[in-house]
Amino acid sequence: xxxxxxxxxxxxxxxxxxxxxxxxxxxxxxxxxxxxxxxxxxxxxxxxxxxxxxxxxxxxxxxxxxxxxxxxxxxxxxxxxxxxxxxxxxxxxxxxxxxxxxxxxxxxxxxxxxxxxxxxxxxxxxxxxxxxxxxxxxxxxxxxxxxxxxxxxxxxxxxxxxxxxxxxxxxxxxxxxxxxxxxxxxxxxxxxxxxxxxxxxxxxxxxxxxxxxxxxxxxxxxxxxxxxxxxxxxxxxxxxxxxxxxxxxxxxxxxxxxxxxxxxxxxxx
Amino acid sequence: xxxxxxxxxxxxxxxxxxxxxxxxxxxxxxxxxxxxxxxxxxxxxxxxxxxxxxxxxxxxxxxxxxxxxxxxxxxxxxxxxxxxxxxxxxxxxxxxxxxxxxxxxxxxxxxxxxxxxxxxxxxxxxxxxxxxxxxxxxxxxxxxxxxxxxxxxxxxxxxxxxxxxxxxxxxxxxxxxxxxxxxxxxxxxxxxxxxxxxxxxxxxxxxxxxxxxxxxxxxxxxxxxxxxxxxxxxxxxxxxxxxxxxxxxxxxxxxxxxxxxxxxxxxxxxxxxx
Numbered sequence: 001x002x003x004x005x006x007x008x009x010x011x012x013x014x015x016x017x018x019x020x021x022x023x024x025x026x027x028x029x030x031x032x033x034x035x036x037x038x039x040x041x042x043x044x045x046x047x048x049x050x051x052x053x054x055x056x057x058x059x060x061x062x063x064x065x066x067x068x069x070x071x072x073x074x075x076x077x078x079x080x081x082x083x084x085x086x087x088x089x090x091x092x093x094x095x096x097x098x099x100x101x102x103x104x105x106x107x108x109x110x111x112x113x114x115x116x117x118x119x120x121x122x123x124x125x126x127x128x129x130x131x132x133x134x135x136x137x138x139x140x141x142x143x144x145x146x147x148x149x150x151x152x153x154x155x156x157x158x159x160x161x162x163x164x165x166x167x168x169x170x171x172x173x174x175x176x177x178x179x180x181x182x183x184x185x186x187x188x189x190x191x192x193x194x195x196x197x198x199x200x201x202x203x204x205x206x207x208x209x210x211x212x213x214x215x216x217x218x219x220x221x222x223x224x225x226x227x228x229x230x231x232x233x234x235x236x237x238x239x240x241x242x243x244x245x246x247x248x249x250x251x252x253x254x255x256x257x258x259x260x261x262x263x264x265x266x267x268x269x
Numbered sequence: 270x271x272x273x274x275x276x277x278x279x280x281x282x283x284x285x286x287x288x289x290x291x292x293x294x295x296x297x298x299x300x301x302x303x304x305x306x307x308x309x310x311x312x313x314x315x316x317x318x319x320x321x322x323x324x325x326x327x328x329x330x331x332x333x334x335x336x337x338x339x340x341x342x343x344x345x346x347x348x349x350x351x352x353x354x355x356x357x358x359x360x361x362x363x364x365x366x367x368x369x370x371x372x373x374x375x376x377x378x379x380x381x382x383x384x385x386x387x388x389x390x391x392x393x394x395x396x397x398x399x400x401x402x403x404x405x406x407x408x409x410x411x412x413x414x415x416x417x418x419x420x421x422x423x424x425x426x427x428x429x430x431x432x433x434x435x436x437x438x439x440x441x442x443x444x445x446x447x448x449x450x451x452x453x454x455x456x457x458x459x460x461x462x463x464x465x466x467x468x469x470x471x472x473x474x475x476x477x478x479x480x481x482x483x484x485x486x487x488x489x490x491x492x493x494x495x496x497x498x499x500x501x502x503x504x505x506x507x508x509x510x511x512x513x514x515x516x517x518x519x520x521x522x523x524x525x526x527x528x529x530x531x532x533x534x535x536x537x538x539x540x541x542x543x
Contacts, residue, residue, distance in 0.1 A: 070416050096418035110413035113404070124417045172417075 021048045022081075023180055023212045024069060029078035031064060038064040039075070040236040046229075051206055051213040053227035055220065057258070061236040062216040063107065066184050069214065070102055071095045082180065100128055103173030103181040103211075107188050109165035111157040117144070117168050118153035124175045143171040147201060163194035170201065174209075181205070183215040187222045199225050220261065232258060301521070305499040311422045312430055312495075326428040333394050333429070333494075334436030341440045342447050344389050348381045349373060349448025350455045357459035370466035371473025373452035378478040379538070382445040383437075384530055387489035390437060391522040395497040398429055399518035402501025403511040411502065421502065429494040437490030438483040445479065481537040488533060489526050496522040 024046035031039040038061045046052040054062045067073040068080050071087045080087040085098050111120050121140045125131055131139070144150055147167035157165060166186060173181055186202060187195035199222050206213060217223050223230055224244055231241035234254050240247060247255065315321070352373045360369050402425060405411050414421050449470070456466050497518045504514040 067412070072412050072415060092420070099416050099418045102416070104413070104416040106409045106413060108409050110409035112410055112413070113408075123419075127417070127419055 022046065023048050023083060024052075024214060025079070025081040026065070026068070027079040027081075029065070029068060029080065030076045031061075031068065031073065032076055037236050039068075039078075041078070042233070042236070042238050044231060044238060044241065046212060046214055048212055049210055050228040051202075051215060051226050052229045052231065053215045053217060053223045054231045054233060055217060055223045055258070056233035057218060060233045062218075062233050063184055065233070066182055066214065066216050069182055070099060070104055100124070100176050101178055101180065103176070103178035105166070105169045105173045105181065105183045105186055107185040109157075109169035111160075111165055111168055111172070113157055115157075116153065117149070117155050117157070117160070120157070120168060121171045121175055123172065128176065139175070140171075143174055144168075146174070146205075147171045161194075162190050163197060166190065166198055167201065170198075170205070174205070177209075178211065180212045180214070183213065183217075185217055185219075186215060187217060187219045192221075195219065195222060196225075202226055220259065234258075301499070301503070301517075304503060305495055308422060308426060308499050308502065309495055311420075312427050315420075315423045315427050316431075320423060321431065322424055322428050325424065326431050329428045329432035330436055332397075333390075333432045334439060337390060337393055337436070337440055338443065340389055340393055341386055341444050344385055345377075345382065345444030345447040346451035348385050348444070349377055349450070349452035352376050352381060352448070353452035353455040354459065357456045357461055361460055366461045366465055367469050368473075369456050369461045370453070370469030372469075373456065374449060374470040374474035375478055377445050377448040377452070378474060378482045379534075380482075380530075382448060383441045383482045383485040383489060384526065386441045386444045387437060387486065387493065387526045388523055390433075390440065390490070391493050391526060392519050394433065395493040395518045395522045396515040398494060398497030399500040399504075400511055400515045402498055403504030403514035406502055406504045407507055407510055426494075426498045426502075429498055430491060433490035433494035434487050435490070437486040437493070441483055441486035442479075445482065484537060485530065485533045488529060492525045492529065493522045496525065 022045050024044070026042055026044040029039050029042040030037075042061070042065055044052075044054075044065075054065065056062045064073060068075055069082060069087065071080075071090065075088050078088075082098060083101065085094070087095070087098065090098060111117075112123065115123065118137070118140050121143050122136050125136045125139060129136075140153065141150070144152060147170055149164060149167055149171070152160075152164070152168075157168070160168065170186075183202065186198050190198065202213065202215070203226065205211060213226075215223070215226055227244060229242065230244055230247045232239045232247065232252075232255050239252055239254050240250050242250075248259065250256070353369065356372050357366070357369050360366055360372075402411075405414075405425075411421050414424060453463075453466055457463055500514040500518040500521070504510045
């Protein structure tokens, strides 16, 4: 399936339809770094309440795509609409206003080294809300309980394991009660057991909070566990986008080869 | 024969490759300077808008100012001692001990105090700023700031600029004081009398000499913080990129300090007596 086909994915069972249901719309996105083309005409639509997983091998452009969704990178060509706002064309002030509505979980967790766990989670609340200190402390405790890290408020990021760092990153991303969360390799660098714990957390957040999620990963187990819809990228292009069963049934040679890595991993285990 | 000629065409001659390398360095230097200038403009906008991060600025004043006191005490004292040792040795031979105190005082206040303190701070503070912000850049913490709707220039750069611009004059004043004391100790040990040294300082050192040195230190502080922040924000790759950013911050800041020192001297001491 070409990226053009991917731009008009069919809604999944029970999925809402209509333009207002599309939270993220990417249209013919191009981006190069020097002579390297990272995105070559990517189009994508993410609907309200769904978890859309973007898979692909390392270096295929999926993290670059994610950075465009939150305005960390500007496209050479094409459009990125989030909540109908053209992210690529917003002023700094408008972009910040939009970013407050989006939670981002980074591949490396990106916790601020100089701040404690509690200060990291409280960071957006302190900056963007008039909440008093006690209310912020209470919200931080609530968020840490949500990610099962009660009592870790005073630890510094350097004292945390990889899985704990990811969970603090998720708690920080949830602080402003975003309705859209972007996850960049949420299980990257974690052992399989911890990776499944993070997957379960993401599923629980979706069930409890009803947020729309975009997950970038090359972990196939994670992708099929989390995704309502999946997309597969290769060399800056979206090869296919659809429901998990559509992806599994795809005759696309690259997709078959990519999915085979999961079968090999399962067989060898 | 033809092959041999084509080989010669394919390889750039030595002067050409040297020119290319030199040109490339100039282009890189201009690009880096341009980025630093844009960052400074953005910082100035936050400062003029009165949007200062007070808590972060206080933290940085402590890091840049208080943590640098010991190193400035040592460098300042020994600079004054060396100045006194060299001048006392020469001047005593000519019976010109009346000038030793004035020369040590003037040299410390106008040049040695601000310049040596700034060069020390470029290594100590500038490298630290570049390494800290560079690490934040390569570990996505700067991206995290942006997606949390926080401008890194406002949150990281402005506090460091303010802290360095405030701390450097204070550190320079400290260097002047301990340099004077060190110079006095060495000069009197070398044979200059207590009264002659003090009188000489009073006669030749004017308040403007001290004030001008502190004005220079203010600008040196801005240079150190601006270059450190800019190199840190531009860091790429991993640990190697952070190391490159720190090295570049130190070398560039020292260059800018020495070049700007000359022009600041032209402006500040144009109408001075000596």
